[in-house]
Amino acid sequence: MSAPTVTSVTAASPAARAGLAVGDELLSIGGQEPRDVIDFQRMTDAGDLSVLVRRAGAPLPRLVRVDKEAGEPLGVEVSSAVFDRIRTCDNHCAFCFIYQLPKGMRRSLYLKDDDYRLSFLYGNFTTLTRFTELDAERILTERLGPLFVSIHTTDPELRAHMLRNPKGATSLRWLQVLLDGGIEVHGQVVVCPGVNDGAAFEDTMAGILDVYPALASVGVVPLGLSRYSNEPDMRPHTEDEATGVLDTVHEWQRLFRKALGHRMVFAADEYYLLAGRALPPARHYEGFPQHENGIGMARAFVDSFNRPASGGPGGVRHGFFASVDAAPAEGYRASRLPVRPAGVDARAVTVLTGTYGARVLGPLVAAHPRRDITVHAVPNDFFGGNIGVAGLLTGEDVARALAGVPEGARCLLPDACLNDGRFLDGLTLADLSRPVEVVPTDGRSLRTALDGTTFRPECAA
Numbered sequence: 001m002s003a004p005t006v007t008s009v010t011a012a013s014p015a016a017r018a019g020l021a022v023g024d025e026l027l028s029i030g031g032q033e034p035r036d037v038i039d040f041q042r043m044t045d046a047g048d049l050s051v052l053v054r055r056a057g058a059p060l061p062r063l064v065r066v067d068k069e070a071g072e073p074l075g076v077e078v079s080s081a082v083f084d085r086i087r088t089c090d091n092h093c094a095f096c097f098i099y100q101l102p103k104g105m106r107r108s109l110y111l112k113d114d115d116y117r118l119s120f121l122y123g124n125f126t127t128l129t130r131f132t133e134l135d136a137e138r139i140l141t142e143r144l145g146p147l148f149v150s151i152h153t154t155d156p157e158l159r160a161h162m163l164r165n166p167k168g169a170t171s172l173r174w175l176q177v178l179l180d181g182g183i184e185v186h187g188q189v190v191v192c193p194g195v196n197d198g199a200a201f202e203d204t205m206a207g208i209l210d211v212y213p214a215l216a217s218v219g220v221v222p223l224g225l226s227r228y229s230n231e232p233d234m235r236p237h238t239e240d241e242a243t244g245v246l247d248t249v250h251e252w253q254r255l256f257r258k259a260l261g262h263r264m265v266f267a268a269d270e271y272y273l274l275a276g277r278a279l280p281p282a283r284h285y286e287g288f289p290q291h292e293n294g295i296g297m298a299r300a301f302v303d304s305f306n307r308p309a310s311g312g313p314g315g316v317r318h319g320f321f322a323s324v325d326a327a328p329a330e331g332y333r334a335s336r337l338p339v340r341p342a343g344v345d346a347r348a349v350t351v352l353t354g355t356y357g358a359r360v361l362g363p364l365v366a367a368h369p370r371r372d373i374t375v376h377a378v379p380n381d382f383f384g385g386n387i388g389v390a391g392l393l394t395g396e397d398v399a400r401a402l403a404g405v406p407e408g409a410r411c412l413l414p415d416a417c418l419n420d421g422r423f424l425d426g427l428t429l430a431d432l433s434r435p436v437e438v439v440p441t442d443g444r445s446l447r448t449a450l451d452g453t454t455f456r457p458e459c460a461a
């Protein structure tokens, strides 16, 4: 078990007044060792704390008294979200994207987590195959929700087959426990053609209605397949299959509405783009419960682009693998880049995005009064396969695309491509050959950038 290490101290905070400093390890708080930031935040929420601190160079840890009001923030950021070990996944799914990463990427990307705490903190999906009675007890006691559970199928045998783990047949019993305990849980079905689609998918919908009607929502997403997959049975959906999935989802939405009063199940935006179907209206998404999972994001983007003053989901789209590299959990839903108004910029604009994003942006830009905006669909040559989302674009792909952008044009890039300033291949904006303006991945921010407000360039050529 490692201790939380202070990475920043807020000026004039209780931590600053008590003399805590960057690099200090907080071994215990009130005599208890925090296992993760969930514990840490609960413990530091109390008034007046005694914190056992280990400081580099000091011979022994020392007890520091921190005077603070109950509920007042301690005023430190710490280096990690989980201080004991992240629970890794014991499944071997043929559709797992981690197995489809090329060799040589940074190590943290290869971590297969199956940890309910990362589900709570970052929205990662968990299969519950490593879930325990103690975990259930903690979640129910501390009311840790919402949580996100990978269902894939409600057929035990098929689920064990898909996860390549016998525990896959039984681990959904914990989903029942969580739902019975009143925890908000959102489910996910990754549809693999020829495996859990067709009749198996219908059975899963029936199983959800029958056994898990208390789920808050279920996202239906297509498997992503990179050119590094070694799984002969995995293949992308055809257009007809995508249409079939949409038809099944829409029929089940009707049945769920009749039985439960809400649609429950929602298809990923990719299905609509792949099938060439119009995106449903915003009300269809019933509050966008799986926006961060790429469900309703395209509709929300279009609406906030066309009506920037309207409400709708926040629109923040984090990069894939958002939880790796110790991303601060409390930043999960926060916009990472402030929009900085700085007057009108009259240069022509090129908007770089993934191939799916370009299909959404194309019609919006065509209808925009400015005639000097180009949408550049950046092919994902790094991963290949059917990978078309902006969140998986790498620095290498963007660099290649930039070479084709006319001199003098402003280049805009959605922030979904970056985690903590880095692309998935480890490149940063500074590695690109020209300045790129990073825009929060929502329609309102893009509209603001196009309508005359400039953003701070993130790197110098």
Ligand code: SF4
Pocket: 089, 090, 091, 092, 093, 095, 096, 097, 098, 112, 113, 114, 127, 163
């Ligand atoms: S459960 Fe998730 S992380 Fe684990 S093998 Fe399956 S897809 Fe990969």
